[in-house]
Each structure stands twice: as C-alpha cells, then as structure tokens.
Amino acid sequence: MTQDDIKTLDTQPDLNRRKFLGTTALVSLSGVGLSVGLSACNKKESAPTAGAGAPTTSAEATGSSKYEVPPGKLDEYYSFSSGGHSGEVRIYGLPSGRELKRIPVFNMDALVGWGVTNESKAILGTKPNGTPKYTTGDTHHVHQTYADGTYDGKYMFVNDKIHSRLARVRMDTMECDKIIELPNIQGFHGTFPDKRDPVDPNINHTTRVFCGSEFSIPLPNDGRDMEDGSKYKSLFTCVDSNTMDVRWQVLIDGNCDLVASSYDGKLAATNQYNTEMGIHYEDTMSAEMDACLFFNVARIEEAVKAGKVSTIGSSKVPVVDGRRASNQDPKTALTCYVPIPKNPHGVNISPDGKYYACAGKLSPTASVIEHALVLKWFDGELAKPRDAVVAEPEIGLGPLHTGYDNKGNAYTTLFLDSQIVKWNVEAAIKAFKGDKNAKVVLDRIDVHYQPGHGFTSMGETKEADGHFFLSDNKFSKDRFLPVGPLHAETAQLIDISGDKMKLVADHSVYSEPHDSIIVRRDIIKTRQVYNLDEFPLAVKDPKDSGVFRNGKKVTVKLISQAPAFSLREFKLKKGDEVTIILTNHDKVEDLTHGFAIPKYDIQFIVNPLETKSVTFTVDKPGVYWCYCTNFCHALHLEMRSRMIVEA
Ligand code: RUQ
Ligand code: CUA
Ligand code: CA
Numbered sequence: 001m002t003q004d005d006i007k008t009l010d011t012q013p014d015l016n017r018r019k020f021l022g023t024t025a026l027v028s029l030s031g032v033g034l035s036v037g038l039s040a041c042n043k044k045e046s047a048p049t050a051g052a053g054a055p056t057t058s059a060e061a062t063g064s065s066k067y068e069v070p071p072g073k074l075d076e077y078y079s080f081s082s083g084g085h086s087g088e089v090r091i092y093g094l095p096s097g098r099e100l101k102r103i104p105v106f107n108m109d110a111l112v113g114w115g116v117t118n119e120s121k122a123i124l125g126t127k128p129n130g131t132p133k134y135t136t137g138d139t140h141h142v143h144q145t146y147a148d149g150t151y152d153g154k155y156m157f158v159n160d161k162i163h164s165r166l167a168r169v170r171m172d173t174m175e176c177d178k179i180i181e182l183p184n185i186q187g188f189h190g191t192f193p194d195k196r197d198p199v200d201p202n203i204n205h206t207t208r209v210f211c212g213s214e215f216s217i218p219l220p221n222d223g224r225d226m227e228d229g230s231k232y233k234s235l236f237t238c239v240d241s242n243t244m245d246v247r248w249q250v251l252i253d254g255n256c257d258l259v260a261s262s263y264d265g266k267l268a269a270t271n272q273y274n275t276e277m278g279i280h281y282e283d284t285m286s287a288e289m290d291a292c293l294f295f296n297v298a299r300i301e302e303a304v305k306a307g308k309v310s311t312i313g314s315s316k317v318p319v320v321d322g323r324r325a326s327n328q329d330p331k332t333a334l335t336c337y338v339p340i341p342k343n344p345h346g347v348n349i350s351p352d353g354k355y356y357a358c359a360g361k362l363s364p365t366a367s368v369i370e371h372a373l374v375l376k377w378f379d380g381e382l383a384k385p386r387d388a389v390v391a392e393p394e395i396g397l398g399p400l401h402t403g404y405d406n407k408g409n410a411y412t413t414l415f416l417d418s419q420i421v422k423w424n425v426e427a428a429i430k431a432f433k434g435d436k437n438a439k440v441v442l443d444r445i446d447v448h449y450q451p452g453h454g455f456t457s458m459g460e461t462k463e464a465d466g467h468f469f470l471s472d473n474k475f476s477k478d479r480f481l482p483v484g485p486l487h488a489e490t491a492q493l494i495d496i497s498g499d500k501m502k503l504v505a506d507h508s509v510y511s512e513p514h515d516s517i518i519v520r521r522d523i524i525k526t527r528q529v530y531n532l533d534e535f536p537l538a539v540k541d542p543k544d545s546g547v548f549r550n551g552k553k554v555t556v557k558l559i560s561q562a563p564a565f566s567l568r569e570f571k572l573k574k575g576d577e578v579t580i581i582l583t584n585h586d587k588v589e590d591l592t593h594g595f596a597i598p599k600y601d602i603q604f605i606v607n608p609l610e611t612k613s614v615t616f617t618v619d620k621p622g623v624y625w626c627y628c629t630n631f632c633h634a635l636h637l638e639m640r641s642r643m644i645v646e647a
C-alpha cells in the first residue's frame with residue numbers, strides 16, 4: 001500500500017475496498033502517524049458511506065437553552081471519568097460539563113493530602129521508608145456497583161494500568177478506601193463489576209470485580225523464558241468486591257483487554273486483540289481473526305472449590321486452566337473463545353442483557369454475540385463458538401466502544417472516521433440472516449476528533465435512558481484555544497433522544513479521560529459530614545489536645561475549629577519522630593480546614609468531623625508556621641499554630 005492509497009482511506013466511500021486494514025497498511029499508517037488519522041478531521045463533512053444513511057452535517061452547538069444549566073441550577077447527571085496519566089477519577093456534571101471533583105486514587109494530591117497522611121498512605125501502600133510505594137498511576141475504566149441491574153450508589157472501581165492495581169472508591173464520601181495489586185499480571189486494563197451471582201438467586205448485586213490484563217508475561221516473571229514470546233501468558237482475575245481479596249485467576253491463551261459482565265451473572269467477557277501472542281506490534285495484527293473470550297463464572301468457582309487449581313510464583317491465588325486446548329469439551333469448559341475480526345476493541349453488553357457488541361477496530365465491523373447462544377455452547381448445544389455471532393454489520397473505520405439507548409440502538413465510536421455511528425441491533429441481526437431491506441445504520445455524526453471512548457446515559461444498566469451520548473475524543477486540534485503542543489481533549493455531548501443525533505456541547509477535558517459512566521443524579525447519595533467515632537485516633541475533646549512525649553516519639557493532638565487550632569504552638573526537639581493528629585470539630589458541611597508545615601512537605605485537609613494524622617521526623621530546628629490551607633473563615637489567614645523545633 002502506498003502513501004497515496006493510505007491518504008484515500010479517509011475519503012474512499014466504498015467500505016468494501018477497505019474491508020480490513022492489513023498489517024502493511026497499519027505499519028505504514030503508523031509511519032505517517034497522525035497525519036493520516038487526522039486527515040479525516042480536516043473535512044467539515046465526511047463522504048457518504050455505502051449502506052449508511054446520509055451523513056449528518058456536523059451539528060454545531062445551537063446554544064439551545066434545553067441543554068444549558070443556568071446559574072444556581074443542578075445538572076441531571078454525574079459523569080465519572082478516569083483521569084488517565086493523573087491516576088485519578090474525575091467527576092463532571094452533565095449536561096453542563098462542570099468539573100465537580102477530582103478524586104485522588106493512585107496519585108498524590110496536595111489539596112487533600114492524599115499520599116501525605118498516614119491514613120492515605122496505608123491505602124496507597126508504602127515503601128519501607130514510609131513514602132508511597134508508587135507515585136504514578138494510569139486510570140482507564142470506572143464502573144460502579146450494581147443491584148437489580150442498575151447502579152446501587154455504593155462503590156466505584158477503577159483500574160491502574162501501569163502497576164496493575166484495582167482501587168475502590170466509596171460513593172458516599174467519594175474517596176478511595178482500598179487499593180490492591182493484582183498478582184502475576186501486567187497491563188491491567190478492562191474492569192467490570194458483576195451484576196448478580198450466577199448461582200445464588202438471593203445475591204442480586206455486585207460481589208465480584210472482573211479484571212483483564214492486556215500484556216502477556218513469563219509466569220512467574222522472575223527472569224525465566226524472557227526471549228520466547230510463545231511462553232508468555234495472561235491471566236483473567238476475579239476480585240471480591242467486599243473484601244478486595246483476589247478470589248481466582250484464569251490462565252488463558254492470548255490477551256485480555258476490555259471486560260463486560262452479563263446481567264444474569266453467568267458470564268464475563270473480554271475482547272482479545274493479540275490471540276497471535278505477538279511481541280512486536282506487527283505480529284499482533286497478523287491474524288484476520290482474534291476473539292471475544294467468555295468465562296463461565298459458576299464453573300470456574302466450582303473448579304476452584306474442587307481444588308482443580310495451581311498457583312504461580314509466591315502468589316497464593318488459585319489459578320484455573322482456561323486455555324483453549326484444555327477447554328475443548330463445551331460441557332466442562334471454563335472458557336469459550338468466540339472468533340471475532342480483527343484486533344477487536346471494546347465489549348459492551350446491551351441493556352436488555354441479550355447481546356454483546358465487540359467492535360473490530362481493524363475491521364470496519366461490530367460483531368454482535370448473543371448471550372443465550374454462548375450459554376448454549378456451554379451446554380453442548382451449539383456446534384461452534386462462532387455460531388454465537390448473530391450479526392456483523394459494517395459500520396465504519398476504526399470502531400471501538402459501543403453505548404446503547406433504550407430503543408435497541410447502538411452507538412459506536414469510529415476512531416479513524418472521526419464519527420459516531422448509530423445502528424440498530426435487531427436490524428443488524430436481520431441483515432446478517434440475509435434481509436436486504438434491513439436498515440442497519442441509522443445515522444452518523446462527525447466528532448472532533450478521533451473518538452476513543454463513548455458511552456450513553458445509564459447505558460451500562462438496564463435503566464439506559466437514551467438521552468445522551470458522550471464522545472471522549474483523543475484530539476481537539478482547533479476546537480479550543482491552543483495551550484502549547486499538547487492540546488486539551490474534547491468531550492462532546494450528543495443528544496440521542498431523537499432520530500438524528502445532535503451535537504449539543506464541546507467540553508474541554510484535561511488529558512486523558514478514558515472510559516466514563518453517566519449516572520442519574522438521584523442514584524448518588526453523598527454524606528455531608530463525617531462522624532468523630534469513625535476515627536480511632538479522633539481528638540474528641542479540645543481538652544485532650546497537647547504534646548505527649550514517649551522518649552523520642554512525640555504525639556501532638558490538635559483540633560481545628562474556625563478560626564483557630566487548639567494549640568497556638570507546640571515544642572519539639574530535633575530528632576523527634578512526631579505524629580500530628582488533627583480532628584476538625586466544625587460540623588458544617590464544606591467547612592474544611594487545612595494543615596501545612598513549611599519545609600517539612602506536609603499538607604492535608606480535614607473535613608468536618610474528620611481526623612487525619614501525619615508522622616515525620618523533625619530534623620531542622622527553627623520556627624515553622626503551620627497554617628490553614630483551606631479558606632474557612634474571615635480569619636482564615638490568621639488560623640495558624642507554631643511548630644517550634646529546638647536544636
Ligand atoms: S480502552 S486505552 Cu481503556 Cu478503548 Cu481506552
Ligand atoms: Cu481554617 Cu482556613
Ligand atoms: Ca490480532
């Protein structure tokens with residue numbers, strides 16, 4: 001394929017001519033880099049595509065008041081979004097796009113003191129010297145716990161791809177309460193809570209979190225088998241959502257990527273783009289078909305119970321064998337590999353629980369897999385896994401993630417075409433059966449530019465409401481004021497309630513949001529204040545404040561109450577290991593104080609009736625003004641205490 005051929009990729013209207021992006025095409029594509037990918041962005045409208053309705057002209061925001069949230073009014077939805085490189089989770093209001101909060105998870109954060117206080121360090125994990133074990137994170141997938149097929153407002157889970165950690169965030173305080181590191185994997189990417197137990201009908205809520213790992217590694221990864229990629233392996237991991245213990249892992253062929261869970265609790269799914277087990281990226285696209293891999297949760301747990309497990313390295317986690325060769329008999333198989341073209345990306349279950357859409361990425365198709373047919377294969381009643389594919393519509397170039405409305409329509413991001421395509425699932429099934437009149441693709445809309453993730457309001461629950469689609473685009477180019485070589489990204493809000501999609505807002509977002517969920521506001525019930533009794537260290541009475549010495553270990557107990565700390569000063573000696581415990585006695589929502597110590601790198605906040613502590617060694621004699629960092633009162637600047645360190 002020549003450079004010119006590649007250039008025509010974006011304007012070539014005949015889908016069939018670009019059915020698959022071959023390895024050569026992609027290798028050269030990466031060579032010319034973004035100029036090819038982005039050339040789609042240069043046109044205001046895209047060329048009509050065969051089999052599709054007329055493309056929608058990029059509907060620039062009309063400023064219709066319907067989508068405006070006037071001053072003093074609240075948004076209809078929360079959007080919970082991963083922060084990518086920052087390692088945090090972000091919360092936006094929709095439709096306004098107001099950024100409401102950043103929850104530090106895998107990152108340190110001076111505003112709240114995450115990674116600074118003893119309590120947060122205990123969650124983050126520390127090195128022997130007491131500093132956080134890792135200071136970087138890479139969050140991608142945010143999902144909340146379910147009850148009865150919809151969000152229950154209890155917890156949210158988010159992955160850390162770089163260090164393979166799973167974090168849990170409490171929804172009442174919107175703070176991280178637990179982080180674990182998954183054993184024997186790298187590139188932990190897809191994350192999805194289950195929706196009910198596969199066996200026990202009384203458990204209709206989340207009790208597990210499924211985790212997919214993208215990179216295969218030698219197992220154990222201790223210096224053996226490093227040159228031979230065919231010996232590398234991947235594991236699919238199940239975590240207990242309550243205890244956050246790793247329950248089990250499944251050894252698989254190929255890799256995992258994104259993850260979905262079924263509404264009946266019976267299956268978990270992951271798309272696989274590297275069934276080739278390639279180490280170099282050309283190798284990862286050498287095969288025309290990869291797979292969507294299904295896990296039979298009940299059978300895996302029976303096998304674990306029956307002790308049909310092994311362990312890897314020093315990990316005690318039971319590992320069952322889900323490799324293809326060991327799972328040929330459907331009646332006993334733990335896994336089912338459904339062939340899907342080519343380097344698929346994204347696996348999303350429809351709100352009625354019937355279908356999974358697995359988009360082709362390097363094939364212009366989305367494969368529709370019927371849940372009931374995968375179960376049938378496990379019962380020995382379906383000839384081969386591929387028969388579970390009931391539709392494979394051609395929808396456009398570079399299809400990635402799919403969201404759903406409440407009318408049987410799917411909305412898929414097209415990375416290369418820079419579009420969102422709306423298609424009807426039942427029509428796609430009819431067309432696959434040969435119905436030439438089935439109208440599959442219903443609408444297309446240009447987005448700006450190169451959408452990665454896309455998701456609909458409540459679309460990952462049975463309460464999908466068909467109101468909004470949010471397109472998280474990887475490039476904003478000319479949409480916002482330039483801020484240097486790295487631009488903001490665009491989150492574009494699209495009204496999907498009518499027949500035609502309508503672009504209603506561009507929101508700029510700080511790089512790099514990956515997946516998000518859009519949650520109705522009535523589901524989220526946050527607390528207003530903490531309770532003194534929640535904290536074992538709480539300084540409950542102002543009279544309990546003071547300096548308590550035990551040799552070189554010193555405890556300083558303080559309370560904050562606007563506009564003063566209970567100690568005007570506290571004296572320490574050089575070399576002391578001091579623990580400062582601060583309890584905020586203000587009881588009013590949002591009346592938060594901060595505590596910062598110059599030159600000692602201490603900064604944190606205490607929310608109403610919250611207690612936090614820090615431990616450090618005082619090695620620099622002198623006077624240090626500990627001041628309140630959070631504006632709390634007309635006398636906020638005056639709110640200080642003096643740390644006096646004697647030589
Ligand atoms: S997936 S790398 Cu997490 Cu589409 Cu974004
Ligand atoms: Cu307390 Cu500012
Ligand atoms: Ca592949």
